[in-house]
Amino acid sequence: VEINLYGQEDLYCSNIYLSDFNQIVINIIQNSIESIKTKGIIEIKFSSINNIKKETIQVYKLKDREFIHIQINDNGKGINDEIKPLLFKPHFTTKDSEHYGLGLTIVLELIDKYNGFVEIDDNIPKGISIHLYLPALRCFSEFIENKQESFSHIKELLIAEDEAVVASFLGNILDDLKIKYHITSSSIEFFNYFKKNKSNISHVYIDVHLPVISGLELYAMIKSEKDNIFILFSSGYFNISKVEHILKRDKNTAFLKKPFDFKKIINTLLKSKIKQ
Secondary structure, eight states, rough: OOEEESSSSOOOOOOOOOOHHHHHHHHHHHHHHOOSSSSOOEEEEEEEEEEOOOHHHHHHTTOOOOEEEEEEESSOOOOTTTTTGTSSSTOOOOOOTTTTHHHHHHHHHHHHHHOOOOEEEOOOTTSEEEEEEEEEEOOOHHTTTTTGGGGOOOEEEEEEEOOHHHHHHHHHHHHTTOOEEESSSSHHHHHHHHHHHHTTTTTEEEEHHHHOOHHHHHHHHHHHHSOOOOEEEEEEEEEGGGGHHHHHHHHTTEEESSSOOOHHHHHHHHHHHOOO
16 A cells, blocks of 8 residues: 655644654544555655634534544555444444444544544545644744744753653753753752753753652752752643642742643743743
């Protein structure tokens, strides 16, 4: 099976987890592959659309806004009109025939989760076209445009983060913002680096749930070495009430709940000027 990609996918952004987006596309492609008996073609097209029909907006209870449009076509055997209304029903499957079934139920659930919608058309002369619509979001490159100078208050950001995906995400953002940083997953390495370079470090990011030395313990250790520093706590499972007394007492602290997107981390850093 040949898969062709059309459009520049990096031009279009939506607030969706990559794992969810991958699952959506993989489910649809898998269904397409199963419906193609011999050699076939699958096309994936990216575009932006801001003229959704009023009838569609009413049916799906959408806001009148711009959407990202991902169209996936195949030249398989397609589906008949009788089956179309059943495609998104839980546990409905046609594995013995057209091969479109439970995978599309998962697709619909994920698209609904992000306030989008799905439509299905026949792909003349044969096959199927699935149209995915997700609310558009300003892309990262557009969002940070002309913002680099706004981070001059950050001399160096030291990061303690043991989740590799989050650490990579932070690194990519900081590279684009041209902010000097150092990332480690080890609380011990983090504190040793801090002691050696504390005169240059103005900000730290601490994952509260670190092994060996907890985030709260690191906070106390850092403050004993340097008081004039901004500390950003982060966690997805942590009860914020455990750090509320710190956040209220220390004006140079903030809490970032996971999961967070690039806008949240950038806006938090923009507000992280050290207060005397």
